Amino acid sequence: PNESARQEASRYLDTLTKPMRSLGRLEELAVQLAGITGTLPLDVMRKAIVVMAADHGVCKEGVSAYPSEVTSQMVMNFLNGGAAINVLARQAGADVVCVDMGVNADLQHESLYVRKVKRGTGNIAIGEAMSRDEAIAAIGHGIELAEELAEKGYRLFATGEMGIGNTTPSAAMLAVLAGIEVEQAIGRGTGIDDIAMKRKRDAIERAIAVNRPDAEDPLDVLSKLGGLEIAGLVGVILGAAARGCPIVIDGFIASIAALTAARLAPQSLSYMIPSHVSQERGHRLVLEQLGLEPMMDLKMRLGEGTGAALCFNLVDAAVLIMKEMATFEGAGVSRE
């Protein structure tokens, strides 16, 4: 981050008609944006929510409340504009960029970005999710996509995902990356009952025992336990950071991608903007691992990028405060 731009933003904020720092996180956001972009953030940014989808072999273990085909059905819903993320993206003035990273179906739509590495991961309860090369390929697609979108003029990104079963690989990755018990890392995902929760815990424990991931090697953890949409989002985050673009992090699964990105390239952390804390139990732990504090607590657990989309309003607010507020001098207000 550009330290002099941060300081300039901070000084400018102190000239505006409000008690110093009284806009809290909005001011921190404005300073962060200045550091990322190297200039005072005075223009609302063009926004893209990258929603990556993939299927998960571990669904065979009965870890989700929904059947796997819902992944591809929901991708079509995204493309037709009817999902929650479409509604919230429209509200935020953002575009949804829907990417097939590894859905177990042949999807075709003029707006779909097809970057399919393979048709779903392997069942992590009995083997690796993907090879190391496949994980690297998925990350590469994400980086290239961020590049491509930045070329098109997008300046603010958000992470979204869809993949029935994907809280299971995310919880497995969290347990290993944070060095915590599986029990602490798992939650109810789309809304599973106690019996499915037991299957989920068992599947993750077997996945860790069978795959023996190296907690010090994020790529090893990602390829053995992760998902293709998670790997793709790691790439999107790294690509956005490399292009000097801020990226808003959504819920549990997106935050696992963020944690992986931060482990691979710690500098990427300063480009991340946390949004909300979800109801999925492990999310708060991931955010703590990242050292990011959520701005909203909306008891959501939908994913798709929905929390990040709502956060765009706060990012815009930070910019508009910088752009439009009067100074003490200009408004004739006494400073003390």
Next chain:
Amino acid sequence: PNESARQEASRYLDTLTKPMRSLGRLEELAVQLAGITGTLPLDVMRKAIVVMAADHGVCKEGVSAYPSEVTSQMVMNFLNGGAAINVLARQAGADVVCVDMGVNADLQHESLYVRKVKRGTGNIAIGEAMSRDEAIAAIGHGIELAEELAEKGYRLFATGEMGIGNTTPSAAMLAVLAGIEVEQAIGRGTGIDDIAMKRKRDAIERAIAVNRPDAEDPLDVLSKLGGLEIAGLVGVILGAAARGCPIVIDGFIASIAALTAARLAPQSLSYMIPSHVSQERGHRLVLEQLGLEPMMDLKMRLGEGTGAALCFNLVDAAVLIMKEMATFEGAGVSRE
């Protein structure tokens, strides 16, 4: 609230393409709006942020970091569109309704609503803030204003305030209404140092000792310890509720008005929408007294209605989810 409209909204939300209840607070908001308005909330509401301003005699005790004249200077800033609340209101598509409830200056502007009860309260450290009749008059102005705005087509309200020194009466009211120690109720307001904090605590302790407010009589607490903008906002909240309009509650001072309204008319509580929790120490306690849980934690402490304005985005999101999301059936997505 209309229970059958609430149930209809709840049932409809369960047909939309998302796990049940996975949009958390947004779904709760949609159900609350249905209960308030008696119909499915399918239209984005016209919004007004009522920013009430008044001066405080207790400023003579040195309880604020800013001089009293900043109240009227900031009112002019609101009217000229340069304050934080103007920026955030424009972003939210809301109008700022600026009201002089008791500023210690003769303010004139074509957009200013003048409902001045008197030029600032008395110094609560040595006597009552206002008479009981003055408190009732201020509440009456607030109720009438809500009526007037509802007639003009506004359907969603928010509370804002400006009054140098007004965290002091608010903390005094909180200590009495919640039955807690003054020490727990006070915070740093616009940013006072330890010496001013001691003066603030002393002033409140004297105010309670001198005025002997009756904790069971909200009007007695309001008139002896409160402020004219606080009393006005009590009226706005009651008036909005009476007209069947939801009202978003901002920070510490607005929440004290909400607590007073709820004590006077408990049914008004179901019309209130909490927004954020501020940095001002007593705010969380007031929200607990109200049984309201904040949706955002932005470390803000500005007032003016800024947190409520940011919350409008969430209220709109709840409406748009109802209005625009596809159903499982319509999108051909499997339910389980």
